[in-house]
Amino acid sequence: MTTESGIAVDGLSLRFGAGSPVLSEVSLHVAEGEFVSLVGPSGCGKTTLLNLCAGLVPHNGTGTVRVGGRAPVEGDPRIGYMLARDSLLPWRTALENAAFGLSVRGVPAAECLQRARAMLAEVGLAGFEEVLPKALSHGMRQRTALARTFAMDSTVLLMDEPFGALDAQTKLQLEDLLLRLCQQHRHTVLFVTHDLAEAVAVSDRVVVMSSKPGRIVADVPITLPRPRSIRELQKDPRFHALYAQLWAHLESGWVRHEG
Ligand SMILES: Nc1ncnc2c1ncn2[C@@H]1O[C@H](COP(=O)(O)OP(=O)(O)O)[C@@H](O)[C@H]1O
Ligand SMILES: [Mg+2]
Numbered sequence: 001m002t003t004e005s006g007i008a009v010d011g012l013s014l015r016f017g018a019g020s021p022v023l024s025e026v027s028l029h030v031a032e033g034e035f036v037s038l039v040g041p042s043g044c045g046k047t048t049l050l051n052l053c054a055g056l057v058p059h060n061g062t063g064t065v066r067v068g069g070r071a072p073v074e075g076d077p078r079i080g081y082m083l084a085r086d087s088l089l090p091w092r093t094a095l096e097n098a099a100f101g102l103s104v105r106g107v108p109a110a111e112c113l114q115r116a117r118a119m120l121a122e123v124g125l126a127g128f129e130e131v132l133p134k135a136l137s138h139g140m141r142q143r144t145a146l147a148r149t150f151a152m153d154s155t156v157l158l159m160d161e162p163f164g165a166l167d168a169q170t171k172l173q174l175e176d177l178l179l180r181l182c183q184q185h186r187h188t189v190l191f192v193t194h195d196l197a198e199a200v201a202v203s204d205r206v207v208v209m210s211s212k213p214g215r216i217v218a219d220v221p222i223t224l225p226r227p228r229s230i231r232e233l234q235k236d237p238r239f240h241a242l243y244a245q246l247w248a249h250l251e252s253g254w255v256r257h258e259g
Contacts, residue, residue: 053158156187200232206219
């Protein structure tokens with residue numbers, strides 16, 4: 001089912017050093033153009049799984065991790081990674097930050113700036129090109145980080161709680177923005193969040209993990225039609241039913257762990 005630009009994790013088990021297993025028999029496929037969220041308790045291995053998919057953690061356990069049919073390596077141009085903290089360079093302007101990912105990939109400077117400018121406009125930051133991060137709100141900094149991530153045009157995006165540190169209102173606005181960007185650019189996305197409502201709103205599928213060791217306990221298709229708007233979803237009973245379903249899966253993971 002996974003094609004050239006999809007993610008395929010099969011039978012993955014991993015421990016750090018002589019510690020207890022962090023991931024156990026994890027199999028997860030994200031098809032090309034699909035948006036999959038990972039939810040699960042803190043410490044269940046979500047970030048570790050993303051790091052493995054980005055080639056940032058050496059895979060010395062069992063099982064396989066493939067992105068577009070190959071083992072990922074650090075700096076892989078096919079893969080974009082975005083974190084909760086905006087990680088913008090404080091001495092560079094919004095435009096330079098948005099262009100940064102492209103420039104480290106060797107794209108000519110003029111083209112970097114042109115693409116970054118277009119992406120800044122797409123995320124609602126036209127007119128803020130020359131502003132430094134410290135003069136931007138937290139939401140605007142995450143918009144800049146989204147511009148940088150999407151400007152790179154990687155086929156696979158890994159996002160680790162990108163809106164986790166935002167206030168509730170700003171988070172809803174950025175979720176709407178992410179829905180629009182994904183609609184437009186059709187990347188393959190593996191998205192980590194601890195917010196079940198966010199997971200339902202943005203995903204095609206939500207994968208639920210439990211901890212100690214991290215393993216998959218449920219895989220829930222999100223059948224809500226697209227295009228979606230956060231405001232409309234909140235009025236949709238199907239949205240609330242899916243939220244309740246995910247919550248029940250998370251709880252059953254805890255019960256299994258305690259029992
Ligand atoms: N480099 C590392 N060395 C040792 N243990 C680690 C390392 N990275 C993560 N862990 C451990 O692996 C487990 C999963 O961590 P993590 O992937 O960050 O979970 P999550 O993102 O779901 O909160 C935790 O118990 C964490 O302490
Ligand atoms: Mg994490």
